Amino acid sequence: MEALPRDTIVDVLEERLREDILAGRHPVGSLLPPERRLADGYGVTRTTLKHAFGRLVQAGLLETRHGVGTRVRDFARLGGADLLPMLIRHSPDWIGEIFEVRRSIGALIAERAAERATPAHRAELAVRLAEVRAAEGGEGVQLADIEVHRALARATGNRVYxxxxxxxxxxxxxxRAALVSPFTDPESAYRRLEPVVAAVTAADRAAARAAAEEYLTETERLMMDGLRKKEEG
Amino acid sequence: MEALPRDTIVDVLEERLREDILAGRHPVGSLLPPERRLADGYGVTRTTLKHAFGRLVQAGLLETRHGVGTRVRDFARLGGADLLPMLIRHSPDWIGEIFEVRRSIGALIAERAAERATPAHRAELAVRLAEVRAAEGGEGVQLADIEVHRALARATGNRVYxxxxxxxxxxxxxxRAALVSPFTDPESAYRRLEPVVAAVTAADRAAARAAAEEYLTETERLMMDGLRKKEEG
DNA sequence: AGTGGTTGAGTGGCTGAGCCACTGGACCAC
DNA sequence: GTGGTCCAGTGGCTCAGCCACTCAACCACT
Known part of the structure; x- marks a missing residue:
């Protein structure tokens, strides 16, 4: 069982600051109020506020300069892909765009994997795929599913993938985790992944690309359907 | 002129901890020494150490649990692409892999941009390209060059790109910034970028992909050559 | 023996007061 | 004007201390 530590004050504060920034209450390019005042406003110590600031600086949302102040960075223009989790939490309309990219890159990865997978990579793929089918519990299936994709990326021989x-x-x-079926059913997850792994193992680049594209298109459809239903229900 | 603030203690400490982690002196999965001891060892206050910890947690390198300790995450398996800057600083052999991905994704972006760029996007591309030629000073050329690539990504209509x-x-x-020519010569930068922008503006998907691939292959060659020379010299 | 509650050492979380270092504009002397 | 000095305001960092959490050892009861 995974211990689930409850959020610390810094976590909450960070989230609140982030939300205030993403919502534009602290406009891009503007100077934030001084730390002492801001800390007072949020009812925390300056030290605690600075811990939250540190994380947001690291995340690329803020920029502090000694003797001057703390400025909101133009994250939409300069930010990296690691901002996506927070962006999607703030406005879910990113998901369509994310998935288009996931589809293109997933196809790319499958193609490269088919081209360059070593015997060891193929063996690992077989194992990971089998684990999906054997997984118990919804969460287990989802984790096993992710491992298949990681193994595919590793099979390209390029760690950046x-x-x-x-x-x-x-x-x-x-x-995705908020939806139930079909990501939690072992047999269904296995059936959808199997053609991709098979094509990669067969070293058939075109088939691998096609299978990955089909898998990801289907996945996107399932997610979008699930979201729509959730919205209605 | 850009003000260049010198590193703070936290910056230095963060870098040192990061280096110790990436070098395996704090093995993946292991528990770090307690904060009090570690702070003492590095000759800083626990508060300062915690600021550095906060950043590394945000970066995905560490994981702290109240009452237990701070653990080194398996960043190679679970980390995101935002780790690349620090990974490349620690071991430059990543650059080849990064560039292969950059090439594939750059081609993808050019193709999508050719497919979907609006008139406004095309106008912006023309402006950004002209700015490369007009830029003064090596740094100015490099910045203008980047803006062309950002504009290409924007022209896909997908913010994730x-x-x-x-x-x-x-x-x-x-x-790249450590190398001099040819990224600092306006005319040379312009000549290399122009075909890509032209193909995108002409809405010719295949030509855009081909031009982007050629551009990026050439860029990679130039960077690798530059690095090799630097190594020798 | 086995079960369940208690305790305490060790850990990270957070505070508040305080001093230091840096920036930039106002002001002054020339 | 020009250049220097000053100072109010800002973030950087330390210190000492208390709080909250975890885990394993221990104990009391069955």
């Missing part, structure tokens, strides 16, 4: 896969997963996984 | 472009740029830009 693994990182990219993680970035995109981090962006839309919380959304 | 912009974020992805930024992520990859952030990864290898420091390396």
């Amino acid at each position: 693994v990182l990219l896969t993680n970035t995109l997963f981090n962006a839309y996984l919380p959304v | 912009v974020l992805l472009t930024n992520t990859l740029f952030n990864a290898y830009l420091p390396v």
Whole structure:
């Protein structure tokens, strides 16, 4: 069982500051109020506020300069893909765009994997795929499913594809996890993944690309349907 | 002129901790020494250490649990593409892999841009391209060059491509900036970019992809050559 | 023996007061 | 004008201390 620590004050404060920034209450390019005043306003110590600031600076949302102040960065223009999880939480309309990119890159990865997977990579793919079918519990299936995609990315022989896969997963996984079927049914997950792994294992680039595209298109459709139903219900 | 604030203690400490982690002196999955001891070891206050910790947690390198300790995350398996800048600083052999991905995604972006750029997007591309030629000073050319790529990403109509472009740029830009020619000569930069913009403006998908691929292959060659020379010299 | 509650050492979370270092505009002397 | 000085306001950092949480050892009762 996974221990679930409850949010700390810094977590809450960070989230609130982030929300205030993303909502434009602290406009891009503007100087935030001084730390002492802001800390007072949020009812926390300056030290605590600075911890939250530190994270937001790291995330690329803020920029502090000694003796001057703290400025809101133009994250929409300059930010990296690691902003996606917070952007999607603030406005879910990003999901369509994320998924288009996921589809293109997923196809790219499958093609490269088919081209360059070593025997060891193929063996790992087989294992990961089997684990999907054998997984118990909805959460287990989802985790096993992700491992198949990580293995596909690893099979390209290019570690950057693994990182990219993680970035995109981090962006839309919380959304996906909120839906139930069909990501939690072992047999259904297995059936949808199998053709991709088969094509990669067969070293058939075109088939791998096509299978990945089909899989990801289907996944997108399932997610969008699930979201729509959730909205209505 | 850009003000260049010198590193703060937290910056230095963060870098040192990061280096210790990436070098495996704090193995993945292991528990770090307690904050009090570690702070003492680095000769800083616990508060300062915690500020550095906060950033590394945000970056996905550490994981703290109240009452237990701070653990080193398996960033190679679970990390996102935002880790690239620090990974490349620690071991430059990432650059080849980064550039392969940049090439594939750059081609993808050019193709999508050719497919979907609006008249407004085309106008912006023309402006950005002209700015490259008109830029003065090596740094100015490099910045203008980046703006062309951002404009290309924007022209896809998908904001995720912009974020992805930024992520990859952030990864290898420091390396590129260390080289001199040909990224600092306005005329040479213009000549290399022009065919890509022309193909996108002409809405010719295949030509756009081909031009982008050629541009990026050439860029990679120039960077690798530059690095090799630097190594020798 | 087995079960369940209690305790305490060790850990990170957070505070508040205080001093230091930097920036930039106002002011002054020339 | 020009250049220098000053100072109010800002973020950087420290310190000492208390709080909250976790886990394993221990104990009391069955």
